[in-house]
Amino acid sequence: MKRAENCVDAKINHIRFENDCLVFEFAKSKSLPDGGDHVGPWHVYANPHEPHMCPVLALAKYLFTNVGILSGKSPLFEGESQYSRYSNIFSKLINENMDELKQFGVKVGDYGTHSLRKGVATMVASGCTVSPPIGSICIRVGWSMGGVKDRYIKFESAGDHYVGRCAACLDQTTKEFAVSPPFFDYSPLPVEQRAQKRKEIGLWLLQRIPNDDSVSGPVLHLAYMCFATVCYHYEFLRDTLSPNSAFRSCAVFKDIPDYFLELAVVKYSWDIRSQYMPKLTGIPPHIAIMTELKQVKDEIANMKTTLVTNMRDELNKRGVGGAVQFVDITVARSIR
Numbered sequence: 001m002k003r004a005e006n007c008v009d010a011k012i013n014h015i016r017f018e019n020d021c022l023v024f025e026f027a028k029s030k031s032l033p034d035g036g037d038h039v040g041p042w043h044v045y046a047n048p049h050e051p052h053m054c055p056v057l058a059l060a061k062y063l064f065t066n067v068g069i070l071s072g073k074s075p076l077f078e079g080e081s082q083y084s085r086y087s088n089i090f091s092k093l094i095n096e097n098m099d100e101l102k103q104f105g106v107k108v109g110d111y112g113t114h115s116l117r118k119g120v121a122t123m124v125a126s127g128c129t130v131s132p133p134i135g136s137i138c139i140r141v142g143w144s145m146g147g148v149k150d151r152y153i154k155f156e157s158a159g160d161h162y163v164g165r166c167a168a169c170l171d172q173t174t175k176e177f178a179v180s181p182p183f184f185d186y187s188p189l190p191v192e193q194r195a196q197k198r199k200e201i202g203l204w205l206l207q208r209i210p211n212d213d214s215v216s217g218p219v220l221h222l223a224y225m226c227f228a229t230v231c232y233h234y235e236f237l238r239d240t241l242s243p244n245s246a247f248r249s250c251a252v253f254k255d256i257p258d259y260f261l262e263l264a265v266v267k268y269s270w271d272i273r274s275q276y277m278p279k280l281t282g283i284p285p286h287i288a289i290m291t292e293l294k295q296v297k298d299e300i301a302n303m304k305t306t307l308v309t310n311m312r313d314e315l316n317k318r319g320v321g322g323a324v325q326f327v328d329i330t331v332a333r334s335i336r
Contacts (some may be wrong), residue, residue: 020278043164046181060226064252161282175290178269182232187274208251231264
């Protein structure tokens with residue numbers, strides 16, 4: 001949702017993984033080139049339900065294909081004229097699919113790079129009847145709200161968290177909106193194995209990052225969470241990536257042990273929380289209510305099962321029901 005020039009100038013140290021989302025902080029903004037407000041932090045969420053549009057998976061593929069960026073000594077997007085390059089790639093993509101787009105009434109020239117900002121803002125603001133506050137949307141996008149509103153309506157993380165979840169195309173009308181990013185959950189393992197398995201994954205990843213001693217702690221944690229996302233979506237990537245994709249041949253994607261893939265999971269707000277599960281943020285009240293209803297339904301279902309089981313056990317103890325052997329009526333008549 002931010003301007004392309006913010007992303008062009010970004011470096012890896014402008015990004016970190018905090019709780020359940022990516023956090024971006026930019027050094028400058030078009031309206032405030034020397035810093036100040038409207039430069040972050042901006043929260044970007046995973047979409048495990050739709051991996052083809054998941055920003056965390058996209059970042060993971062990019063970083064592990066260009067692992068040298070993790071050292072922080074170069075821009076996030078290396079090279080010159082990256083804005084022009086992005087614009088040309090976007091135009092090429094639109095032109096290649098123009099025949100299909102024309103069926104939806106799209107004309108040549110209707111879409112440009114700025115359409116992405118406008119489209120996401122429209123979706124977040126109007127795509128649901130319980131959309132985030134318009135103030136949070138305007139602050140996120142960097143739009144002026146006018147003198148008084150700009151003076152009195154300021155950034156607050158709760159609103160931006162909600163905007164971030166919506167911008168990731170998570171469905172605001174379902175309880176699955178409250179989903180975690182992929183992470184490694186060691187809680188199913190025996191207690192004595194958990195620390196060892198976590199260490200094994202960390203060492204395996206470090207061995208595939210050149211000059212890992214020059215990579216900062218926050219960036220290593222970012223790489224760790226990105227790797228969990230790759231493991232969770234491994235089958236999707238294996239089946240859908242182009243045979244010529246550079247990511248297929250990168251060290252992080254090759255020869256991943258099977259048990260790494262098994263440990264990568266996502267959880268929801270109604271799941272039992274383990275120490276490895278990230279704290280979930282950006283959950284609006286209506287989703288919290290839907291989550292509580294889910295828990296109540298589960299408890300009722302368990303109660304019914306338990307009640308039937310207890311009644312059956314009690315009847316069996318008394319020789320009623322299952323303990324009685326019924327005789328076929330035709331046999332009974334013949335005996336009589």
